[in-house]
Amino acid sequence: MERDYDVTVIGSGIGGLCAGALLAKRGYRTLLVESLDRWGGRLSTVEKDGYKLPTGAILLHRDGPLENIYREVGADFEVVNLPKTLHCRIEGKDYQMKLNNPLTLLKVISDLEISGGKLARLGGSLAAEIGKKKIQQTLGKGTKNPFARGARLNFREWLMQYTDNEVLHKIFDAIIVAVLVCHSWELPASEFFSYMTALGALADAGIAPRGNVELIQGLVEAIKENGDAWLSSPVRQIMVRKGEAQGIVVEKEGRDVTVISKVVISDTGPKRTVDLAGSDNFSRKYLREIRMRLRAGPAMLVLAASDAPLLPENAHFMVISGARRLVCAGDIALLCPDLAPRGKHLSYYCGYPLNSLVPMEVEWEKTQCQRDLEEHFPDITKHGEILHMGVHDVDSDFPGARAWPGYDMPPETSIKNLYNIGEGVRATGWSGTNKAATTAREVADMVAKTLDRC
Numbered sequence: 263m264e265r266d267y268d269v270t271v272i273g274s275g276i277g278g279l280c281a282g283a284l285l286a287k288r289g290y291r292t293l294l295v296e297s298l299d300r301w302g303g304r305l306s307t308v309e310k311d312g313y314k315l316p317t318g319a320i321l322l323h324r325d326g327p328l329e330n331i332y333r334e335v336g337a338d339f340e341v342v343n344l345p346k347t348l349h350c351r352i353e354g355k356d357y358q359m360k361l362n363n364p365l366t367l368l369k370v371i372s373d374l375e376i377s378g379g380k381l382a383r384l385g386g387s388l389a390a391e392i393g394k395k396k397i398q399q400t401l402g403k404g405t406k407n408p409f410a411r412g413a414r415l416n417f418r419e420w421l422m423q424y425t426d427n428e429v430l431h432k433i434f435d436a437i438i439v440a441v442l443v444c445h446s447w448e449l450p451a452s453e454f455f456s457y458m459t460a461l462g463a464l465a466d467a468g469i470a471p472r473g474n475v476e477l478i479q480g481l482v483e484a485i486k487e488n489g490d491a492w493l494s495s496p497v498r499q500i501m502v503r504k505g506e507a508q509g510i511v512v513e514k515e516g517r518d519v520t521v522i523s524k525v526v527i528s529d530t531g532p533k534r535t536v537d538l539a540g541s542d543n544f545s546r547k548y549l550r551e552i553r554m555r556l557r558a559g560p561a562m563l564v565l566a567a568s569d570a571p572l573l574p575e576n577a578h579f580m581v582i583s584g585a586r587r588l589v590c591a592g593d594i595a596l597l598c599p600d601l602a603p604r605g606k607h608l609s610y611y612c613g614y615p616l617n618s619l620v621p622m623e624v625e626w627e628k629t630q631c632q633r634d635l636e637e638h639f640p641d642i643t644k645h646g647e648i649l650h651m652g653v654h655d656v657d658s659d660f661p662g663a664r665a666w667p668g669y670d671m672p673p674e675t676s677i678k679n680l681y682n683i684g685e686g687v688r689a690t691g692w693s694g695t696n697k698a699a700t701t702a703r704e705v706a707d708m709v710a711k712t713l714d715r716c
């Protein structure tokens with residue numbers, strides 16, 4: 263059996279859905295294929311005992327690249343905003359802080375009273391430095407090429423220039439790990455400042471009140487308006503002839519279907535794309551770049567059900583600094599009661615190993631997370647039940663992040679008309695779902711130009 267489309271998109275992660283919806287909306291016949299029996303990859307929902315469990319992403323930013331794509335394709339971005347209060351647990355002590363703008367976090371750190379106020383002064387001078395010209399200087403050197411000379415400091419080294427206070431280092435590390443999915447000693451400093459600058463332009467963060475899988479349905483519908491979207495259809499091969507992508511071979515209902523298309527877009531991550539197209543078809547330079555550059559970030563996601571709140575009062579979202587592995591937590595049913603059975607709570611806890619370079623020792627990491635949970639949220643043993651402990655390791659199909667910021671790949675491959683999108687692709691300043699959306703828009707624009715020339 264053979265089918266014909268302008269574009270095929272492999273994978274229905276949020277990157278694939280955004281690219282597919284944009285291209286279908288712009289008039290190109292689009293096919294999106296997904297190997298699983300649900301849409302969304304790491305932005306999806308799995309139902310268990312009446313709870314709607316996220317498969318990865320939980321917090322979504324408003325008014326950023328992702329919501330803009332929803333607007334453009336006419337889909338409803340139903341997200342309930344978190345209150346503008348951030349709960350921070352630092353070395354076991356709790357702080358509630360108002361966060362009018364994400365950048366005020368730096369100011370907030372400066373206001374903390376830790377170590378008898380000593381840290382407050384350190385934090386204050388650091389925030390002032392960051393707030394004035396240091397960001398711009400580092401950005402100027404580092405945004406275009408984080409590997410450029412002079413932009414090579416990692417964030418921990420950058421901070422060391424101002425302070426060796428380990429409490430402060432741990433706070434920054436917890437924030438970096440929670441949002442950029444690698445440690446402060448693994449992240450090029452310039453990437454942190456690019457992220458903070460982009461974040462400063464964003465409005466509130468929120469949660470999809472009926473679950474992620476409901477939120478993404480509008481994008482699936484947008485694709486279907488000018489194409490097709492198939493579930494349970496794993497792509498077996500990207501067809502390449504004379505250095506050019508020609509289409510895909512996909513398994514549908516037990517049969518191989520050949521799909522001819524002018525362009526192939528892969529949301530499976532650059533490494534999987536190479537497997538699907540065959541490494542012999544790529545240039546040695548491209549393969550070397552993937553080998554040398556791409557570094558995934560690991561994560562553990564714990565989801566717990568309970569009769570009573572497990573987090574401190576009104577802690578919709580909290581950052582934890584000074585724990586073994588846990589760096590953030592939140593009670594999502596507090597804000598979005600439809601995610602849990604009536605009267606129940608659904609809380610999440612994110613943990614990270616100390617090293618993002620090599621695969622985890624899974625049982626050891628789980629034990630460390632468990633110890634953190636019992637110490638920081640002791641009611642979990644009385645009122646709680648762990649519904650899910652997800653290991654998103656660096657070598658898994660669904661890592662915490664497909665690439666550390668600055669260690670990601672360009673969207674173009676060395677094969678003509680074959681592009682990568684999603685979180686493994688470079689989009690300076692963005693992380694998570696906004697990063698995937700940014701790469702989707704960039705590739706959709708490039709593909710539209712190519713197709714218009716055909």
Ligand SMILES: Cc1cc2nc3c(=O)[nH]c(=O)nc-3n(C[C@H](O)[C@H](O)[C@H](O)COP(=O)(O)OP(=O)(O)OC[C@H]3O[C@@H](n4cnc5c(N)ncnc54)[C@H](O)[C@@H]3O)c2cc1C
Pocket residue numbers: 272273274275276277278295296297298301302303304305317318319320321322495496497498529530534561562563654660661662663664683684685686693694695696698
């Ligand atoms: C624990 C955790 C917490 C996170 N928290 C947040 C958060 O709070 N906020 C945020 O913005 N981001 C968060 N993220 C990151 C966010 O989930 C991702 O950035 C985003 O979902 C990336 O999507 P993607 O487009 O890269 O594709 P992915 O979600 O990786 O999806 C790829 C898709 O391709 C499919 N596929 C693979 N191979 C094939 C094949 N051969 N044929 C067909 N289909 C195939 C897969 O089944 C999958 O559906 C979190 C991630 C994790 C793991």
